[in-house]
Amino acid sequence: MVSWKNFDELASYKKLQDVPKVCVKEVMSGENGAKRVNDYSIDMSNGLSFNYAARPVDEKVVEVLAELAKEQQLTEKYAALYNGEMINTGEKRLVLHQLTRGQLGDDVMADGVNKRDFYVSQQEKIKVFANKVHSGEICNAKGEKFTTVVQIGIGGSDLGPRAMYIALENWAIANKTLKMNAKFISNVDPDDATAVLGSIDVAHSLFVLVSKSGTTLETLTNEAFVKDALKNAGLDASKHMVAVTSETSPLANNPEYLDSFYMDDYIGGRYSSTSAVGGCVLSLAFGPEVFEAFLKGAHDGDVAATNPDIKANAAMMDALIGVYERNVLGYGCQAVLPYSQALSRFPAHLQQLDMESNGKSVNRFGEPVNYVTGPVIFGEPGTNGQHSFYQLLHQGTNITPLQFVGFRNNQTGNDVVIKGSTSQQKLCANVVAQIMAFACGKDDDNRNKYFAGGRPSSIIIGEQLTPEALGAILAHFENKVMFQGFVWNLNSFDQEGVQLGKVLATKVLAGDTDGALAAYAKLLNI
């Protein structure tokens, strides 16, 4: 049995405040810095490694973090989760996204079925459907193949799948496995749907409507928008649309859709990229085999996260150092900086994953906590960010810990040599240079050109951003967020904070307003 305790009840919490602080600038200088780079590295899976040399820890801090992991029973809580305990206490739900990509522990039975079998069956159903679309067996009314897939969804039904699609699009082109182009409609702003519809040939497009509940306002509105467009083009909407939803939703088994694929209440939106939510669009875009490789990578990441030794568990180490930076060193943000254009929307996905999971002020029993929880997450790809907000990261008055991601090889294999180096080498040289510039800074008598250093970072390094590597990186961050939620004793799997706005928006549309709400509504002519 695991025991759920607040972070500040732990003996290791107090110990963590008192362990001597590490000066990143000092420890990263000279040969000691080189030794750290070699020692402070954890093999992940699929050729990836997590290097935390430039984060503000040493053997003593790591020792206390290991005690914390043990005292807060991180490994046991993870096992409870994947073995099917009701971890999402607020909504009284299991938390099973890891099960969409592999079996980690016991069989999990719920709703009268083995849930692993259920997720596999949906993946198989999607595979059969996608293969038929690719072969032309499922086609438009004129017997022509579908060439474009358009996902209609918002939040977790949009950000994750979109980020994953962008991450693999060029890889798929280079590896000649791009089967269909994918587009995404998310915002209720009518100009979003108008723009996407204007950029595609609807007669050859297949739409994937994604809503777990089948009641998401934005998504149903955009569905109606798309159906109008299909109708205006003289097309039968029901032959151009599939649904991804829960079995109990109004969209399930509905003749308005060509087919339906299911997830369930145990898959949170922000954790749904490896379920049918990501599976449908990614299998259509890249082929089911690519999606399977992505799942394999994620499962490998999940397995790696079961290791109770934090020195061999990258997700757990990353989580605990993050907690240390947040609760002991007082840093309020974390920047995610992938040196890969393919990961351009990955920070936006992590922003949701992390901030929606751990941006909470009450523990899993609904009691207010007395410590800070999830940080603000933001980021853009390097080298672009270097020419933008890095100024503040280097010389601003507050310190922001950084999470870099870099790959030895690019995805397309296409490159040029300019001034003796390839673009990929320049890209890698830049990420390495930034880590050291942040860590060690630079003395200068001109204070305007002085860099204080001491700005911590870690880096995930991979051989290439393949589907397997992407899956493993995704799992790393999902499991990191989960472990941090365990440390803070939060329920990382509900999102009550998004409800109030929905309720008030409905009131505004019904004209049921007074006070400032009415005054604002008037200003916007509603």
Next chain:
Amino acid sequence: MVSWKNFDELASYKKLQDVPKVCVKEVMSGENGAKRVNDYSIDMSNGLSFNYAARPVDEKVVEVLAELAKEQQLTEKYAALYNGEMINTGEKRLVLHQLTRGQLGDDVMADGVNKRDFYVSQQEKIKVFANKVHSGEICNAKGEKFTTVVQIGIGGSDLGPRAMYIALENWAIANKTLKMNAKFISNVDPDDATAVLGSIDVAHSLFVLVSKSGTTLETLTNEAFVKDALKNAGLDASKHMVAVTSETSPLANNPEYLDSFYMDDYIGGRYSSTSAVGGCVLSLAFGPEVFEAFLKGAHDGDVAATNPDIKANAAMMDALIGVYERNVLGYGCQAVLPYSQALSRFPAHLQQLDMESNGKSVNRFGEPVNYVTGPVIFGEPGTNGQHSFYQLLHQGTNITPLQFVGFRNNQTGNDVVIKGSTSQQKLCANVVAQIMAFACGKDDDNRNKYFAGGRPSSIIIGEQLTPEALGAILAHFENKVMFQGFVWNLNSFDQEGVQLGKVLATKVLAGDTDGALAAYAKLLNI
């Protein structure tokens, strides 16, 4: 003469700490909240208004902010800037981006010319060129029209122009003034250029190479990448490429380019959207008249910012409230949340604008300051963000002030009525609902469903996102950042913090490394 003083030297600084705090939840409740919504509004220009009802100020706080504005001579410092004083002391340069869109004060003479005349002459030169491209007088070797324009630039030569293009693309389609599609290559990651080149027809593409110095590593590398592609397609690169640069750069007056357009050292990259840097790509994409309308809006914004009365000066009010939130209330971040999909990259541009300008620890004389300066800026469009990171904004342990933007009408005029309301009405209802949910929260015995409220926000409201409105919004934020820089006594116009990384990257590529830098370089196989 203006007097440059640190923020904490001011009498109003001390006063600001002591003025009674405002409880946003309390003042925004009931009829008082409605009164604030009506009273706390400042007309901007072009039908825009800035509403700060839900920010943590009242008459007393505003009174002290007005004193601060006066004591720190914000209006006089702005006048000094636009009248041509050397405000960028670090680099010993004038700061003249406002002059690219209109004359605010005295004639500014530099480099032996009237600078307003210089900027206008470049705009005219671009206009003539763009019109010739659109008419087909300037065309490819086969005599066919160019259909696509591709900007090659990074940082300020990318983020601003890209954000502005995306902001107006659908407006231009709806108003039948989209002359050419625009694409952008920025990252040194070779997959970025590969992907863009793979998505266009190079034979009908015109490339705009943008680098003020003519030496930006990423941009020159991508230029070589593009020239290779043109050569491989059997095309003469010099007939497909123009340069935007300074007159003294190696790219100026160079036969390798079809034409060159100039900016100068008085236009910082992040302030260059209204110079030739934005002017070339936007005039080619939308026509010179649209770019002129955008400039007009920006100039209107600049004029509005000259008003010494903060209650009639939105940029100054926004700046001062931001300083109050940062330095007195201790908030470390600000989120920018446009309820307009067209503004999807506007937060990324503001992130650069703000964080690169004011993310500094030394004052304009190079002396360390004893107060916090620029906050972390991040954001995504609503309603998407609502289904993502808003959880933390509503219920997280830290407070993040919010800057909303909303429009009464969408850009395309295309919309559908679902359940009695249009998508645009739903979009507007959501932004209004969010403001109130953040401000007033909701009591609930279940603490998991409890919203503390007291989370401040303001909103810029417009009729529609037109070129004029976009210009005015851009100028608002540029001038806000400028005023905050004046308050903090910073030089907001240099960016020394981006230099160290460049130096170290060059060392890595030269193999000139030791210690941790060498160890990291080895890990990345450089």
